Amino acid sequence: MALSNLSRRWTVAIVGVPIVLVLLYSGNWVLGVPLSALAVLGAQEVYRLAAHTGTHPFQFTGAAGAAALVLAATWQQTFIAFAPWALMAVGTVMLISLILAIVSRGTTGGPLGAVSVTIFGSLYCGFSLSFIPLTLAFPAVEGWGGITAKPWLGVAVIALPLATTWISDAVAFFAGTKWGRQKLSPSISPKKTWVGSWSGLAASIIVGIVWYFLTAPYLVGMPIDSFWVAALVGAVLGVGAQVGDLVISVFKREAGVKDTGTIFPGHGGILDRIDSLAFTVPASYVAITLLTKIQ
Secondary structure, X not given: OOOOHHHHHHHHHHHHHHHHHHXXXXXXXXXXXXXXXXXXXXHHHHHHHHHHOXXXXXXXXXXXXXXXHHXXXXXXXXXXXXXXXXXXXXXXXXHHHHHHHHHOOOOOOOHHHHHHHHHHXXXXXXXXXXXXXXXXXXXXXXXOOOOOOOHHHHHHHHHHHHXXXXXXXXXXXXXXXXXXXXXEEOOOEEEEEHHHHHHHHHHHHHHHHHHHHHHOOOOOOOOOOOHHHHHHHHHHHHHHHHXXXXXXXXXXXXXXXXXXXXXXXXXXXXXXXXXOHHHHHHHHHHHHHHHHHHO
């Protein structure tokens, strides 16, 4: 008897969450290598979506750039050190794409579209996922929790955008399904409702506050140092999560597909899983960095 869609989703979650926690705790290359593979697969899904619209990007070039971005972030661990390597990777992707566009003009569905989508796929998956190892390194780099920061402190920091994204998504889905009537944006995502959206945002704020009270005794020196700051950051991440979800919904709608892939049974593809994280993880890194500078 085939598993129901809900059963498949729960099975993937039960198996996947412990694996994710182990990788995050291990950090460094134990995390960086599979994370770069995830970036490659995600970029490939972007390019397949583009192919449905008649644009054929340079998949190998873009996917290699996505992997290079994640590996560079894993290696350097701070944004200042990572930035030159990121510029080099993106510049290389752009240069190779331009050369390939000249060579293969007339076979890509338009050279401008091919080059643009190649760079976008590399950035969307590679650059956004690069902020996971950068965020994990925050306690060690900034000295939060003492001079010799424990690995789990990094996991505690990255737990903020991860928990905010996943819990707000679940709450939005449940509330929207049970009580939602008025559609948020029928032309983009017919199932999303205003009730679900506001419920997800409220959940994000609550997650931010709960995260603050759980981690404050250990992340000494962390700039999210009050109830109100935690609530504000939670709200920002909540909005970011919904924007990320809608972005991929727009792409899928244009491509005429329900899911970006089938790699996760019941969940769809890579992009279906990282759509919100592509916004919330970088947003949390930027928010923490700005708060650090302000204090």
